[in-house]
Amino acid sequence: MQLKDKVAYITGSASGIGKEIAILFAQEGAKIIIADLNKEAADATAAELKATGALAIGVGVDVTNEDQVNASVEEGAAAFGGIDILISNAGIQIVHPVEEFSFADWKKMLAIHLDGAFLTTKACLKHMYAQGRGGSVIYMGSVHSKEASLLKAPYVTAKHGLIGLAKTVAKEGAKHGVRANVICPGFVRTPLVEKQIPEQARTLGISEQEVIKNVMLKETVDGEFTTTEDVARVALLFAGFPTNALTGQSLVVSHGWFMQ
Ligand code: NAD
Helix, strand or coil, rough: CCCCCEEEECCCCCCCHHHHHHHHHHHHCCCCEEEEECHHHHHHHHHHHHCCCCEEECCCCCCCHHHHHHHHHHHHHHHHCCCCCCCCCCCCCCCCCHCCHHHHHHHHHHHHHHHHHHHHHHHHHHHHHHHCCCCEEEEEECHHCCCCCCCCCHHHHHHHHHHHHHHHHHHHHHHCEEEEEEEEECCCCCCHHHHHHHHHHHHHHHHHHHHHHHHCCCCCCCCCCCCCHHHHHHHHHHHHCCCCCCCCCCEEECCCCCCC
């Protein structure tokens, strides 16, 4: 049990990667706050975890709304006695060429990925600093934190930005034993990616199979998708690491799509 009695606030954890992290962290002994825009799905995920004997609650939150972020962090902290781990993971994807991207969609993307990361960090750091038992802040970046792809200007911009936020939180948090790191997955077959396959096929004028083979997995070493389990294992490494030796870092888990 690497996370026994740690409290983890995980955004976007009613689905995909966030949900897998919640499941693994619960198995490792953590108390889980499932924070998601979809409150019904958050409650259902919390119920699934509780059925395995874990401690979990679902909270509804739009990560772009400061009042909702603060209220949901307070609710989780009150339920479980503080916050030890933040996984800032909630995210969406919108794809268009730059010249066709609406300003409204650009702002929506930056709000969810960057404002959401900032607001949840601010709300959770308050608890981590006051508790005096350290903490771990983990941002869900992407290979797109390091590399660009066609049609994804705001996503690539936001995911690069998370590395700057993590480095700053790593420096400011060090004296409190708070570490900050970024996970950078390649393509993982979650609802976020399933939606992109037909969209990219339409925009690029190729088949869905070609999108998978020649766009998404083209640069991997073995033509394989990264899995939610792969990403959760990396999250556990960052969350369970005991010292400031591992902070301000970004780790790519992508079947070799991007090598640094
Ligand atoms: P997903 O669609 O399966 O899950 C995303 C979750 O975020 C959903 O439950 C959704 O309700 C929630 N959400 C969306 N907007 C929100 C908001 N404003 N406030 C609170 N919750 C909100 O997606 P996923 O693939 O699991 O993605 C999770 C994270 O991983 C995202 O940040 C994404 O950019 C990142 N990522 C995904 C992949 C991939 O290939 N799937 C690769 C690299 C990085």
